Amino acid sequence: MLSRWKMSLLAGGIVVLGLWAGARAQQPDKEPSPFQAPPQAKPVNEVIQEFPSNDQMRTAWKVHWATSTGFGLTLQGAWFKRAPKEKWMQVVGDCRLSEMFVPYHSGSPRFWDISYNFSLCKVNKNEAGPHGKVLGNPPNVVCEVRDRGLAYVDTGKGGRRGQKLVLFATLDAANYRYVIEYGFQDDGVITFRVGSTGRNYGSREWEGHMHNGLWRVDVNVDGPANNSVLVMEHMEPVGEQRANAKTIHRPFNGGREGFEDWDPLKFTMLSIQNDKKRNIRNQPAAWDVMPLRHGNARHYGPDNEECTRHDFWVTQNRTGEIYYVKLPKYVAKAEPIMNTDVVVWVSTAGHHEPRSEDGEMKGTSFEGVTQLMWCGFDLRPRNVFDRSPLYP
Numbered sequence: 380m381l382s383r384w385k386m387s388l389l390a391g392g393i394v395v396l397g398l399w400a401g402a403r404a405q406q407p408d409k410e411p412s413p414f415q416a417p418p419q420a421k422p423v424n425e426v427i428q429e430f431p432s433n434d435q436m437r438t439a440w441k442v443h444w445a446t447s448t449g450f451g452l453t454l455q456g457a458w459f460k461r462a463p464k465e466k467w468m469q470v471v472g473d474c475r476l477s478e479m480f481v482p483y484h485s486g487s488p489r490f491w492d493i494s495y496n497f498s499l500c501k502v503n504k505n506e507a508g509p510h511g512k513v514l515g516n517p518p519n520v521v522c523e524v525r526d527r528g529l530a531y532v533d534t535g536k537g538g539r540r541g542q543k544l545v546l547f548a549t550l551d552a553a554n555y556r557y558v559i560e561y562g563f564q565d566d567g568v569i570t571f572r573v574g575s576t577g578r579n580y581g582s583r584e585w586e587g588h589m590h591n592g593l594w595r596v597d598v599n600v601d602g603p604a605n606n607s608v609l610v611m612e613h614m615e616p617v618g619e620q621r622a623n624a625k626t627i628h629r630p631f632n633g634g635r636e637g638f639e640d641w642d643p644l645k646f647t648m649l650s651i652q653n654d655k656k657r658n659i660r661n662q663p664a665a666w667d668v669m670p671l672r673h674g675n676a677r678h679y680g681p682d683n684e685e686c687t688r689h690d691f692w693v694t695q696n697r698t699g700e701i702y703y704v705k706l707p708k709y710v711a712k713a714e715p716i717m718n719t720d721v722v723v724w725v726s727t728a729g730h731h732e733p734r735s736e737d738g739e740m741k742g743t744s745f746e747g748v749t750q751l752m753w754c755g756f757d758l759r760p761r762n763v764f765d766r767s768p769l770y771p
């Protein structure tokens with residue numbers, strides 16, 4: 380029953396503990412988010428990728444990334460070029476998986492897996508795959524260009540396959556592994572994904588639990604200034620005519636810091652736009668948060684879980700505000716979030732109901748692995764291009 384093990388626990392300072400097996404982290408005795416000293420990020424690294432990778436350039440991404448204990452792989456900025464001769468346009472600043480909250484169904488344990496200051500796993504060749512370039516020292520980040528299947532199919536001009544630049548790294552969270560992955564598509568979309576894999580907590584091999592991937596995303600459409608957060612909602616029916624539908628565009632939370640929830644009947648999307656950056660049609664450039672959801676996670680335990688009771692939060696961008704559990708405090712002053720530097724916080728949770736495919740008990744030890752379960756969202760351009768991207 381004893382297996383590997385290692386973990387560091389933040390509790391009033393960083394304490395590195397060796398625990399026994401099957402058991403991973405014990406719950407911190409205090410509030411699980413002391414966070415006095417943010418983990419020190421290593422220097423920022425740059426990747427530039429032109430698309431298509433095998434022909435004349437049409438679009439390109441420039442990505443700054445960093446690694447640290449705790450947060451694992453973070454973005455420190457990303458810039459897009461919608462045409463070869465254009466300047467870089469910023470899309471995001473600091474982005475990170477701010478927390479990974481894992482409450483078990485019986486009420487305990489309730490892990491805050493980012494706050495324990497775990498390290499990244501070393502990557503091996505198998506994991507990097509035939510096209511992955513291994514980066515970092517120690518080697519823990521993979522960078523690769525992937526075919527992403529069909530990008531479009533047009534009646535007149537036929538179809539085209541798309542590509543994306545992907546950066547990923549895996550957090551070594553005791554019995555669990557979290558693959559943190561950022562994708563940068565040729566059409567200007569950024570994909571945010573976290574995949575959960577590993578083994579259930581020892582002695583709880585068959586207990587259901589949630590994996591709440593909780594993101595901090597500093598959207599900077601054409602730079603940090605003049606960004607506003609809007610909500611887009613589909614409404615149906617409206618008015619006397621029952622077949623009528625419409626879309627509402629309105630300021631997020633009345634234009635102030637706070638929260639909103641995802642409504643499956645409204646297809647809730649957020650749009651972060653810069654009024655001062657306009658395309659050839661005089662439409663403001665924006666990037667939309669496109670949810671790809673399994674469900675809306677809500678938790679009511681004792682561990683400062685108020686932050687899980689909403690699907691989206693928006694704050695002004697303030698230095699040091701990178702901890703998801705502190706969101707209720709961050710939004711307390713309800714500062715404006717129109718025409719300023721904003722941060723969008725997105726909950727992307729997955730429900731893990733154990734199954735035989737997760738593994739099996741052999742005597743007293745568990746063998747097997749939970750296959751990756753992905754959660755995340757896309758950040759998709761709106762009125763950034765003047766026309767269809769990568770169209771002939």
Ligand SMILES: [Cu+2]
Nearest residue numbers: 575588590731
């Ligand atoms: Cu799980």
